[in-house]
Amino acid sequence: xxxxxxxxxxxxxVKSRGKRRKLDRNRYLFHQGDPVKTLYxxxxxxxxxxxxxxxxxxxxxxxxxxxxVLAEASAYAxxxxxxxxxxxxxxxxxxPMKIFLERIRTDEGFSTFWTSHLAREVQSARYxxxxxxxxxxxxxxxxxxxxxxxxxxxKGQWKAVAGQIGVSPEALYRELAxxxxx
Amino acid sequence: xxxxxxxxxxxxxVKSRGKRRKLDRNRYLFHQGDPVKTLYxxxxxxxxxxxxxxxxxxxxxxxxxxxxVLAEASAYAxxxxxxxxxxxxxxxxxxPMKIFLERIRTDEGFSTFWTSHLAREVQSARYxxxxxxxxxxxxxxxxxxxxxxxxxxxKGQWKAVAGQIGVSPEALYRELAxxxxx
DNA sequence: TTGCAGACATGATTTCTATCATGTTTGATT
DNA sequence: AATCAAACATGATAGAAATCATGTCTGCAA
Numbered sequence: 001x002x003x004x005x006x007x008x009x010x011x012x013x014v015k016s017r018g019k020r021r022k023l024d025r026n027r028y029l030f031h032q033g034d035p036v037k038t039l040y041x042x043x044x045x046x047x048x049x050x051x052x053x054x055x056x057x058x059x060x061x062x063x064x065x066x067x068x069v070l071a072e073a074s075a076y077a078x079x080x081x082x083x084x085x086x087x088x089x090x091x092x093x094x095x096p097m098k099i100f101l102e103r104i105r106t107d108e109g110f111s112t113f114w115t116s117h118l119a120r121e122v123q124s125a126r127y128x129x130x131x132x133x134x135x136x137x138x139x140x141x142x143x144x145x146x147x148x149x150x151x152x153x154x155k156g157q158w159k160a161v162a163g164q165i166g167v168s169p170e171a172l173y174r175e176l177a178x179x180x181x182x
Numbered sequence: 183x184x185x186x187x188x189x190x191x192x193x194x195x196v197k198s199r200g201k202r203r204k205l206d207r208n209r210y211l212f213h214q215g216d217p218v219k220t221l222y223x224x225x226x227x228x229x230x231x232x233x234x235x236x237x238x239x240x241x242x243x244x245x246x247x248x249x250x251v252l253a254e255a256s257a258y259a260x261x262x263x264x265x266x267x268x269x270x271x272x273x274x275x276x277x278p279m280k281i282f283l284e285r286i287r288t289d290e291g292f293s294t295f296w297t298s299h300l301a302r303e304v305q306s307a308r309y310x311x312x313x314x315x316x317x318x319x320x321x322x323x324x325x326x327x328x329x330x331x332x333x334x335x336x337k338g339q340w341k342a343v344a345g346q347i348g349v350s351p352e353a354l355y356r357e358l359a360x361x362x363x364x
Numbered sequence: 365t366t367g368c369a370g371a372c373a374t375g376a377t378t379t380c381t382a383t384c385a386t387g388t389t390t391g392a393t394t
Numbered sequence: 395a396a397t398c399a400a401a402c403a404t405g406a407t408a409g410a411a412a413t414c415a416t417g418t419c420t421g422c423a424a
Binding site: 135155156158159169170173174176177 | 370
Binding site: 365366367368369370371372373374375376377378379380381382383384385386387388389390391392393394 | 395396397398399400401402403404405406407408409410411412413414415416417418419420421422423424
């Protein structure tokens with residue numbers, strides 16, 4: 001039910017009066033420190049939200065692709081606190097933040113879409129944290145399966161799952177193999 | 183800046199016309215499947231939001247204590263999808279969900295507190311995920327330090343940090359010791 | 365058909381951390 | 395001042411997964 005709200009939010013945003021842009025790989029969509037003027041929805045491709053630290057290392061805070069809202073929290077900030085780096089050729093929909101915020105203020109239905117979208121993101125990010133705090137591959141896989149409910153991922157997706165639950169593909173294959181024999 | 187919003191949100195909620203309840207350890211505040219009628223803020227103690235799976239194992243989705251909103255996503259659901267279990271003697275503030283939602287609809291300032299609170303929770307949960315996806319204690323500690331910005335935690339807090347970044351206290355002590363000598 | 369890239373798969377080794385054990389320091393309480 | 399609990403700290407060991415290596419299978423394209 002909440003998922004539906006997320007879908008509707010994005011549908012509404014993408015229907016708004018905004019622009020669509022194609023972005024080449026490796027370019028920056030915005031930089032840390034830039035003033036926030038725009039809300040972005042990644043329609044295709046992959047854009048990573050990355051925070052660079054003084055020691056040179058980086059933290060990836062969001063991997064946005066396939067109809068996801070980029071950097072939700074930027075809606076409440078003056079400047080970006082992260083860089084957005086295009087990792088795959090992408091298409092973004094962009095909307096002036098002023099218009100977006102104005103719509104949240106005045107359009108009650110839209111506002112509900114937004115807040116329930118945020119609530120759902122909180123939920124799923126916490127779920128992922130919980131899975132990642134588990135120590136063994138078996139435990140993490142259990143958590144992942146419970147999360148997605150029914151259904152193993154299609155063939156060709158296991159490697160991606162390994163990434164999501166923070167284990168090496170090899171370790172995941174081994175765990176799957178040991179379950180098959182049992 | 184966003185953190186301030188979270189504090190203000192809770193301040194506003196706790197000032198509302200609602201009740202305060204003391205809860206003994208090990209009791210349930212609500213069960214999976216119960217209809218959502220109330221919003222809870224944990225003022226003291228510790229309440230865990232837990233989802234039980236068909237196979238008997240459980241996932242902890244939120245550890246709520248010390249002025250935190252419990253189960254934000256329940257505001258957009260008919261029934262709870264988790265159990266709330268009181269892990270330490272706690273005090274909760276409770277507000278009828280109807281009143282809360284009505285206030286969000288009608289009080290623009292309050293609504294902004296709520297949405298920016300949610301946005302911040304998304305941010306911090308994602309950050310935690312990123313830290314937990316790192317493999318070594320050193321990497322996780324780096325992530326934690328970058329997250330909290332400047333300043334090590336006070337003495338007496340290290341054990342809690344170890345929990346947050348998903349490593350054993352011993353491993354964290356060792357990492358700290360090795361940094362001191364370098 | 366052949367070639368190739370990627371997923372799927374498994375063995376061997378190395379590296380790291382959890383765990384257990386044990387001891388020290390610190391702060392609160394009496 | 396004495397006591398006690400909790401955090402702080404470190405050593406030793408066992409266990410799990412990362413990594414490296416190697417190989418098979420599949421689908422796609424030349």
